[in-house]
Amino acid sequence: xxxxxxxxxxxxxxxxxxxxxxxxxxxxxITLTSFSIYSIAVVALILGFSILNDNNxxxxxxxxxxxxxxxxxxxxxxxxxxIGGLEGRxxxxxxxxxxxxxxxxxxxxxxxxSYAINAQLIWTIGLSVAIWIGCTxxxxxxxxxxxxxxxxxxxxxxxxxxxxxxxxxLSYIARALSLGLRLGSNILAGHLxxxxxxxxxxxxxxxxxxxxxxxxxxxSILLGIVAxxxxxxxxxxxxxxxxxxxxxxxxxxxx
Amino acid sequence: xxxxxxxxxxxxxFYGFASLSVIVYLFSIYILPHYLEIYVxxxxxxxx
Numbered sequence: 001x002x003x004x005x006x007x008x009x010x011x012x013x014x015x016x017x018x019x020x021x022x023x024x025x026x027x028x029x030i031t032l033t034s035f036s037i038y039s040i041a042v043v044a045l046i047l048g049f050s051i052l053n054d055n056n057x058x059x060x061x062x063x064x065x066x067x068x069x070x071x072x073x074x075x076x077x078x079x080x081x082x083i084g085g086l087e088g089r090x091x092x093x094x095x096x097x098x099x100x101x102x103x104x105x106x107x108x109x110x111x112x113x114s115y116a117i118n119a120q121l122i123w124t125i126g127l128s129v130a131i132w133i134g135c136t137x138x139x140x141x142x143x144x145x146x147x148x149x150x151x152x153x154x155x156x157x158x159x160x161x162x163x164x165x166x167x168x169x170l171s172y173i174a175r176a177l178s179l180g181l182r183l184g185s186n187i188l189a190g191h192l193x194x195x196x197x198x199x200x201x202x203x204x205x206x207x208x209x210x211x212x213x214x215x216x217x218x219x220s221i222l223l224g225i226v227a228x229x230x231x232x233x234x235x236x237x238x239x240x241x242x243x244x245x246x247x248x249x250x251x252x253x254x255x
Numbered sequence: 256x257x258x259x260x261x262x263x264x265x266x267x268x269f270y271g272f273a274s275l276s277v278i279v280y281l282f283s284i285y286i287l288p289h290y291l292e293i294y295v296x297x298x299x300x301x302x303x
Contacts, residue, residue, distance in 0.1 A: 036270040093283035
């Protein structure tokens with residue numbers, strides 16, 4: 001592994017580890033790349049975490065199962081407040097999986113020299129577009145033509161109706177991109193900041209023995225930023241899940 | 256930006272959705288019902 005970073009963007013480069021080829025069909029889709037290895041690792045970590053939390057059906061929780069239960073209740077409360085009812089209970093496993101997947105992928109990406117799955121914009125935007133299409137189809141299936149009432153807030157004056165419908169329609173379409181772009185750009189910006197600052201500090205402390213001693217101060221600031229990035233990993237997982245719940249709520253209950 | 260290389264797009268979409276689907280399936284069929292049983296048991300013990 002090359003431990004010298006030439007460009008801050010180098011950490012997001014996808015590498016092919018095991019390529020498959022066939023003269024008949026294109027197998028690039030299932031090639032083992034950095035993304036596929038890290039996505040499999042995220043699945044393995046989530047399952048490992050869940051098995052570790054298995055309390056052997058004891059009523060009293062252990063420390064590990066308490067950690068899992070607190071995550072469970074965080075998402076459960078979020079889903080029941082936003083969606084509620086039978087639909088909320090049916091969608092809870094999906095919401096919890098989404099939350100855990102984004103959280104563990106963000107935490108894994110904080111390990112130095114690892115790969116950030118959620119900084120790959122095509123994946124985050126692909127996920128948000130899929131969720132948006134799902135919400136729109138659910139809304140149309142549940143409410144039919146009444147679903148378009150979502151684009152007209154109640155109590156609007158008649159002259160404002162055409163303008164508001166266009167604005168609401170644009171904001172609804174923008175949801176498809178903004179949900180994924182928010183997650184992707186937050187993770188991307190955080191990792192870029194860490195690499196750029198670490199590079200500057202490395203240059204600074206390698207000037208002389210005096211700057212080496214003085215370098216403790218910027219290093220402590222960098223540690224603070226790492227702590228901030230850890231918080232962002234959790235916050236972004238929560239934000240993505242809350243917004244998904246809110247979009248599904250709109251599709252199920254309208255305004 | 257290295258993220259914008261189209262060669263890897265299908266690979267990323269495929270593995271992303273496949274891994275998320277595996278997690279959704281395992282959580283909804285095996286893991287979360289197991290936890291729900293424990294919560295229901297706790298509620299049963301405290302309410303009776």
